[in-house]
Each structure stands twice: as C-alpha cells, then as structure tokens.
Amino acid sequence: MSPKATATKQDTKAALLQAGMDLMMEKGYTNTGINDVLNTLGIPKGSFYHHFDSKENYAVEIIRYFDAAAVEMLTRTLKNSNQTPLNRIRTFCEEKKAKLASQSCSRGCLVGNLSQEMSDQSEVLRLELSRVMTNWQNIVAECIKEGQKIKEIKGDRTAHQLAELFYSGWSGAVLRAKTLKSIEPIDTFIDLMLNDVLKA
C-alpha cells in the first residue's frame, strides 16, 4: 500500500473515533447510531467495518482514544514538577472545571457516562472502563504520595484511599453539575477537598 493510502486510512480511523467520541459523549452508547456517524462524515459502511468489527469494539477503541487525551492531561498537570502536588491537583480541577463551564455543564466525562450506562450491559466495556478508571486513580495517588512525603498532604490515610475519595467525589460532582446545570457542586468539591480533606 502506498504511504498516501496508509495515511488516508489512518485519517479515516481517527475521524471515526473523534466523531464517535463526540456523539457518545453527548448521547451515550445506545443513542449513538453507526449510521449517524457515517452520515456525519460521509464515510461508507464498508470502511467502518474495515476498522471496527462491531459497535462494542468501536466503543472500546473510542474509550482508548479518550483515555489517551485524558492521561496526557493528567500527566501534564499532576506530574508538573514546577508546582507542589496540592497545587497540581488544584490546576487539574480548575482546568476541568473551566472546560465543563464552557460546555454549560453538559457532556461530562465519557468514562463516567459510559460507566453509568454500560457497566451492567457489556462486560467488555465494563472491563475497559475499569482499567481506565484504575489507571487514572493511580496517577492521582502518585501525586498525593508526593504531597504526603513533603507533608503538604495529610499522611494519616494511604495515598490510595485519598485518591479513591478524590475520584469518587470528583465523578459525583461532575454528575451533579451536569444534572443541576450548575458549577456549584464542582466549586464545593474543590474548596473542601483541597482546603480541608487533603491539606496537611
């Protein structure tokens, strides 16, 4: 295959992943039709099935595509050695909050949305979502551990426990912001978590 043909194929796959991610983020898995994606992009069905063998497999790849960007953002903020660990967590929260506010508190997080919708419907998706969640939590836990070492973050709980509470609280606050169409649950979460719960 010529390099140009390969590039086009990769472009098509990336376009399918991006369009599918946008639709699933907005409408969920069930409400996203493959035909809607294809019509949006003007791509024939055969091309879709060249890249993905089922909707479920397509969703797994969409989760990985979303995860790659999420891990990049988590790494950039939570491993930024120019800030103290607690300030890194604050930067992470503020960046996410700004994005949610710019979307009028809609969409939320693809992984949270699909978890809620699909955990009891597809074991394949549940396992992929669990893997992603656990990895994110581990990145948060590493940052918390660093903060505990320099006594910036409370040391009477394990970094794993604090990261788990942080992640639960964050996911719930995003869900509530999305329902109430208000950023208040996020503000309260950032304030209490950063200034009380984690602070040494």
Place this chain on the structure above:
Amino acid sequence: MSPKATATKQDTKAALLQAGMDLMMEKGYTNTGINDVLNTLGIPKGSFYHHFDSKENYAVEIIRYFDAAAVEMLTRTLKNSNQTPLNRIRTFCEEKKAKLASQSCSRGCLVGNLSQEMSDQSEVLRLELSRVMTNWQNIVAECIKEGQKIKEIKGDRTAHQLAELFYSGWSGAVLRAKTLKSIEPIDTFIDLMLNDVLKA
C-alpha cells in the same frame, strides 16, 4: 366507576411504575421499551396510554415513585432520634451498601443513572432529577446541621457544603462500585467521610 374498578386501575398503574422502574434501573431510559414493559405484565398498550401520555411522562412518574421510597428511607434513617446524627448517616450508608452488595454492585441508583444518561437529552427529566437530588441533599444537610449543633460534626463548613460533598462522594462511589464490580469505593468513602471529613 365502582371501587373495584378504581382499585384495579391503581394496581395497573403501580405495576407499570414498578416494572418500568426495574427495567430503567437495569437498562437505562433508552434501552427500556414500553412494549417490553407491557409484555412483561401482559397489559395492553391502551391501558398504558390511559395512565401516561408519553415515555417521558412515564419516566417522570417512575422517578417520583422511586423518590417516594428513597425519601422514606432517608427519613427513617436520618431523622431517627434514637441515634446521633453521625450514626444516622452511618446507618444510611451501611444499609445502602448492603443493598448494593446484595445486587453484586449492579443497578446503582435510578436517579444517578438517569441523570448521567438523560440530563442532556430531556429538559423535563433533568428538572425532575434536579428537584429530587436537591431534596435529598437538603435532608442530609438537616441531619448534618443537627450534628453540628451538638458538636459531633465539624462546624467550620456549612451543613449545605458538607451535604453537597457527601452526596457527590456517595454518587461517585456508587458509580465506581458499579463499574469496578467491587464494594471498595463505598468502604473507602464511608471510612473517610464518617471518620475524618464529617467528624468533629
């Protein structure tokens, strides 16, 4: 209409609400077909449309039906004057945890599930879900306020803020338990929230 006919009508409506609630809890709004509900119950379509004018309106009534039981449980645990406020919150969490564990961490909470799925899809459902969430949070806040009065719960934050963090953390922990198919996020939430975050 005879009293018997009225009773039967009310029975039919209650059966429709219960069956719809079970299905929506398990499969979400989109994946629940009215025909599935009717087939399960052996009720004709006309009878459904006698009680509900649309699927959206049906879901609103299902949310209210779910809410009535939830408020009963919240009131029974969080207004139980035989326990201190912090212990009431612990009882609430432990009862909910036992239920989730008995369902192998599936289903979760109807209001959380529908919020995630439908907040951006139906303004009618979003408003109903917001109303329910806010009412639940207010019941928690009242209990926290009582705990603050007797200095059992930290007083450096408003009861409203603490209730908001509690609710976000709880919703997120349920979501994560459902995805990981593990009760651990709930255990960590109960431990940290009850023994650290709220405790005076």
